[in-house]
Amino acid sequence: MSLTTRRARWLVPVVLLIAWLGIGGALGPYAGKLGEVATNDQASFLPRSAESTKVIDEQRAFSQDESVPAIVVWTTKGDAKSVQPEATRALASLTDTPGVTGRPSPALVSDDGAALQGVVQLRPDLGDELAPVLDRIRATAEKVPDTTVGIAGPAATQADLSDAFAGIDGLLLLVALITVLAILLLVYRSLLLPFVVILGSVFALGLACAVVYALADHDVVRVDGQVQGILSILVIGAATDYALLLTARYREELASRDDRFAAARAAVRQSWGAIVASAATVALGLLALLLSDLTNNRALGPVGAIGIVCSVVSALTFLPAALVLCGRAAYWPAKPRTGDAQGATGGIWRRIAHLVDTAPRKVWAFALAALLACAALAPTLTSKGVPLDETFVDDAPSVTAQRALGEHFPGGSGNPAVIITDAGPLQKVVAAARDTEGVASAAPVSRSGRPGGEPYVVDGRARVDVTLASAADSDDAKETIARLRDAVGSVPEADALVGGYTAQQYDTLRTAERDRSLIVPVVLAVIFLVLVGLLRSVLAPALLVATVGLNFLATLGVASLVFTHVFGFTGTDPSVPLYGFVFLVALGVDYNIFLMSRVREESLRHGVREGMLRGLVTTGGVITSAGVVLAATFAALSVIPLAFLVQIAFIVAFGVLLDTLVVRSLLVPALVRDIGAKAWWPGELSRKP
Structure with missing residues (x-):
């Protein structure tokens, strides 16, 4: 080989490496800037076509200035009426406080005489200034003697959410990277290669975050803290998985x-x-979320798909370039040498392959029975929403205040249901609302924005605030919303719509149920088609899809037990089963793709039986390592103290x-070994011995 040719061979990897170093340097900071374009305004993620969303749109006409309520709650061991004047003066003194809009309400005494509450309306665009404004409100309220002060309501919840997501740019990424690095050091027993793999995943994350940042900045996609956290974990986990597969194969080739x-x-x-097919199943599965009517689900679809594409690009360009430049030194101190045994052929996988070969039916029967036993518990997982006091893993200030509010005032205080109706039959609508089971009170809203006084009419429409008897986040309250809609909907010519916090939760639950019934079959169909194209078979893909579906149900069954008896959750967010399904089925198929693509390759050379055993042995170590890495990265989501992310972390990690x-290790190999060549029907392998 000439000197010119040898130099030219080095050109491509060097150029690729320089290009990725430039991408990392220029775009890497975007991994920490995504929070600048993220929003944690929960109203932005409601069902697009739901009745409660329409109420929000109409409700804006009744406010001269849009606002977010903060509910100040005082509790006292004495007589609350004795401090009511001071509490009212404290609220009134907040009128000109920066961030406060309008005049705060007077302090109202609870029926038991042990608490007071008042409402302070805040500007909705405070952003980072929200917490300081709430601190000033709290400091003013604490001047009322002999009382304990808390702040509840949407403004306080929004502030606590911002605090929960405050570490998502730094802490979550740091925990994930350290965890992955530690696992890679154990897997590779090399000092250099783990850092190369981590560097590639960081480059992929920087590229993905830069693309998402640009799209979110131009309102093409929407990002919230949950989507932001999942993107980081998804890219780090996927890029590392693809890197494990490629580096294991490179080691084989070097040997x-x-x-x-x-x-x-x-x-x-x-x-x-295999890498592209695996990425396609995840990306297309995520894009199926675009069929959702929930905006945050729709947001995760393209954002997650962008992350997967960037992971693949990094794995197939940066990593090969780095491996070429490092050569055998990448695996130092255990450099693979020509003629060495393949690194993946560990003794334990030879024993597993022998067991699968000699007793396939017993192996798959035992594995199937265990999975079915766990799956039988799946229906016990409740997905009707997480109560407010379980939204945060640790008690947040807003949760403590809301609990105090619920103890002394009607359960729905501070979070009224809102009815928007034609003004003509207004009184009939109010009467129908008051007569509805589960309603504590109902009154038209005046021009001041509060019940009492002359009803405020805008363009022939009026607003009615309805206080529910049960806590706004309870199942009883949601059932009351359904009855309330029936009651006011039957008033002639009222065209009444029911919204508010509880209605939003009710609509989200109904929409999530609809999303699951639509998106689940679409994801299964997409994955099946990808597998058919990769494996040139119909029966094997059907088998793989069925097994990962069963794995998902088994995971939900175990999660139901763990959430109830270990974590103490009474339910899950309505979107948790859908997220869990998309991630587990798409990512679960990844490992079966890694296995079966190698099995097909070996079967074409050595026959179906021998190909199954060789494929299991050669991929056993790398796929198990990839699974541990992905589980560990998703488990890192639990550092964010939100029930939703803790639940997703457990479901995906355990699953x-x-x-x-x-x-992948027992059920699929044993089934394929037992079925034999017919498993590859109607492809050419189905006709091989």
């Missing part, structure tokens, strides 16, 4: 040839199909481990 360039080309050629250690 059979001296030329690092030829080894890298062979590794990419043999791995890219990935269950899929890796049981479904």
Whole structure:
């Protein structure tokens, strides 16, 4: 080989490495800037076509200035009436406070005489200034003697959410990277390669965040704290998984040839199909969320797909370039040498393959029985929403205040249901609302924005505030909303709409149920088609889809037990099962793709039986390592103290481990071994011995 040719061979990896270093340097900071374009305004993520969303649109006409309420709650061991004048004066003194809009309400005494409440309306655009404004309100309220002060309501909840997501740019990413690095050091027993893999995943994350930042800044996609956190974890986990597959294949190739360039080309050629197919299942599964009527679900679809694409690009460009430049030194101090045994062929996987080969029916029967037993508990997982006092893993100030509010005032105080109706039959609508079971009170809203006085009419429409007897986040309150809609909907010519916090929760629950019935079959169909194209078979893809579906149900069954008896959750967010399904089914198929694509490759060379065993042995170590890495990265979501993310973290982490250690290691290989060549029907392998 001439000197010119040898130099030219180095040009491509060097250029690729320089390009990625430029991308990392220029776009890396966007991984910490995504919070600048993120919003945690929960009203922005309601069902687009729901009745409660329409109420929000009409409700704006009744406010000269849009506002977000903060509810000040005083509790006292004495007589609350004795401090009512001072509480009212304290509220009135907040009128000209920066961030406060309008005049705060007077302090109202609870029926039991042990508490007071008052409402302070805040500007909705305070952003980072919200917490200081709430601190000033609290400091003023604490001047009322012999009382304990709390702040509840949407403004306080929004502030606590911002605090919960405050560490998402730094803490979450740091925990995920340290966890992955520690696992990689154990897996590779190399000092250099884990850092190369981590660097590639960080580059992928920087690129993904830069693309998402640009799209969110131009209102093409919407990002909230949950989507932001999931994006980071998804990119780090996926990029590392793809890197594990490629580096394992590169090590195999280095063990059979001296030329690092030829080894890298062979590794990419043999791995890219499985990597791209795996990424396609996840990306297309995420894009199926665009069919959702919930805006935050729709937001996760394209954002997650962008992250997966960036992970694949990094794995197939940066990583091969880095491996070529490092050569065998990448695996130091255990450099693979020509003629060495393949790194993935560990003794434990030979024993597992022997067990699958000699007793396939017993193996798959045992694995299937265990999964079915766990899946039988799946219906016990409640997905009717998380009560406000369980939204945060640790008690947040807004939750404590809301609990105090509920103890002394009607359960729905501070979060009224809102009726928007034609003004003509207004009194009939109010009467129908008051007569509805579960309603504590109902009154038209005056021009001041509060009940009492002459009803405020805008364009022939009026607003009625309805206080529910039960806590606004309870199942009883949601049932009251359904009855309330029936009651006011039957008033002739009222065209009444029912919204407010509880109605939003009710509509979100109904929409989530509709989303699951639509998106689940779409995701399964998409994954099935990808597998058919990759494996050139129909029966094997159907088998893989069925097994990962069963793994998902088994995970939900275990999650139901753990959430109830370990974490103490009474339910999950309505979106948790859908998120869990998309991640577990799409990511679970990843490992089966890694396995079965190698099995197909080996079967074409050595026959179906031998190909199954060789594929299991050669991929066993790398796929298990990938599963552990992905489970660990998703488990890192639990550092954000929100029930939703803790639940997603457990479901995905446990489900990935269950899929890796049981479904991919035992169930699928044993079924394919037992079925034999027919498993590959109608492809050419179905006709091989």
